[in-house]
Amino acid sequence: MRVTLHGVRGSTPAPGAAFVRTGGHTSCVSVAVRGESAPGLVLDAGTGLANLTALLGGAPYRGDLVLSHLHWDHVQGLPFFRSGDVDGADVRLWLPAQDGAAPGAAGSAAALLRRAMSPPHFPIGPEGLAGRWRFGARDAGWLTAGGARVRLADIPHKGGRTFGIRVEADGASFAYLPDHDAATDDGPAADLADGVDVLLHDAQFSGGERYWAAAYGHSTAGDAVALATRARVGRLVLIHHAPARSDDDVDELAAKHAAAAPLPVVVGREGDVLEL
Numbered sequence: 001m002r003v004t005l006h007g008v009r010g011s012t013p014a015p016g017a018a019f020v021r022t023g024g025h026t027s028c029v030s031v032a033v034r035g036e037s038a039p040g041l042v043l044d045a046g047t048g049l050a051n052l053t054a055l056l057g058g059a060p061y062r063g064d065l066v067l068s069h070l071h072w073d074h075v076q077g078l079p080f081f082r083s084g085d086v087d088g089a090d091v092r093l094w095l096p097a098q099d100g101a102a103p104g105a106a107g108s109a110a111a112l113l114r115r116a117m118s119p120p121h122f123p124i125g126p127e128g129l130a131g132r133w134r135f136g137a138r139d140a141g142w143l144t145a146g147g148a149r150v151r152l153a154d155i156p157h158k159g160g161r162t163f164g165i166r167v168e169a170d171g172a173s174f175a176y177l178p179d180h181d182a183a184t185d186d187g188p189a190a191d192l193a194d195g196v197d198v199l200l201h202d203a204q205f206s207g208g209e210r211y212w213a214a215a216y217g218h219s220t221a222g223d224a225v226a227l228a229t230r231a232r233v234g235r236l237v238l239i240h241h242a243p244a245r246s247d248d249d250v251d252e253l254a255a256k257h258a259a260a261a262p263l264p265v266v267v268g269r270e271g272d273v274l275e276l
Contacts, residue, residue, distance in 0.1 A: 001148070001170045002032045003198070003274040004039070004055065007048015010178070010204045010218070010240035011073050021247035023270020025051065026073040027178045027240065029200065033147040034170040041146025043165055043176050044068055048270065049077030049084075060088035060131060064145035066152075067095045068178060069162040070116070078113075079122060079129070089131025094145070096152075096161040097137035109135035138163075153192040156181040158217030164192045172276035174198040175233070178240045182223035183214065193231040197276050200268060201227065203238035206253055221253050225261045236261070239268040 007025035014024035026046030030039035038056055040063035042049070052061065061083040067074060078084075084091050093113075097103055101112040110126045113135065118125035126135060140163070142151050148169035155164040157179045164177040175193035180202045182189065193199050201224040205213040213220050219227075221238060228236040241250050250267055258265035 001276045005272045006051040007046045014243040018246040053083040062090040098161040101137040109137040181217040182219040190231045197234045199233040202240045237268040
């Protein structure tokens with residue numbers, strides 16, 4: 001299983017020289033299972049989704065796209081995804097069931113997306129994307145997507161239903177929790193991430209920024225280490241970096257926690273490829 005990080009920033013993109021090493025695009029990860037040259041599974045559609053078009057060489061995307069939740073930094077790349085907005089594209093998009101979007105209710109998932117992506121907020125709605133797009137709402141549980149087994153679990157994060165995601169394929173596994181209030185989580189995330197080879201986890205705030213982590217429903221880097229330790233994961237990759245945190249500051253924050261952690265802790269950077 002090949003996991004590519006296309007966007008690792010949180011909240012807003014971070015352009016500029018101070019953010020080049022880590023990358024400035026917001027949340028997006030693609031997965032290609034063994035035997036497939038192209039990804040068939042994408043997690044989240046932040047601005048990093050644009051990088052997938054380059055990876056595909058401009059070819060149409062054919063596969064699944066699973067949204068952890070519907071905040072702007074996780075969906076803003078959708079209408080700018082050239083490999084998805086082209087004849088020949090064939091995309092199944094899954095989002096957390098909520099606010100009238102229900103499993104089996106035709107059109108309800110697209111209607112929920114349309115609340116943020118349609119005039120006057122944007123020139124087109126979801127139905128304006130070229131190719132074949134199907135939109136579905138999901139409850140927690142397992143689904144098969146992109147040749148992998150995918151588990152969705154409710155985790156705490158402010159402002160709408162949020163899923164943590166576990167992906168299993170080719171005898172390997174990883175968990176993806178880009179937005180997670182670990183301080184108020186009494187167990188769902190640890191259960192979801194139990195024993196995975198890699199945990200990609202929210203590290204938007206430092207310990208000294210605890211007030212803001214709680215205010216926005218996010219984790220500190222220390223929270224991520226504690227969860228990874230409790231869940232007995234193989235390696236922790238810190239993602240969803242604060243948009244104002246420079247490359248040097250991201251590295252310093254990670255190094256501080258890696259030194260005392262009982263497992264490998266690394267910075268997730270845009271363009272990283274994890275072979276599992």
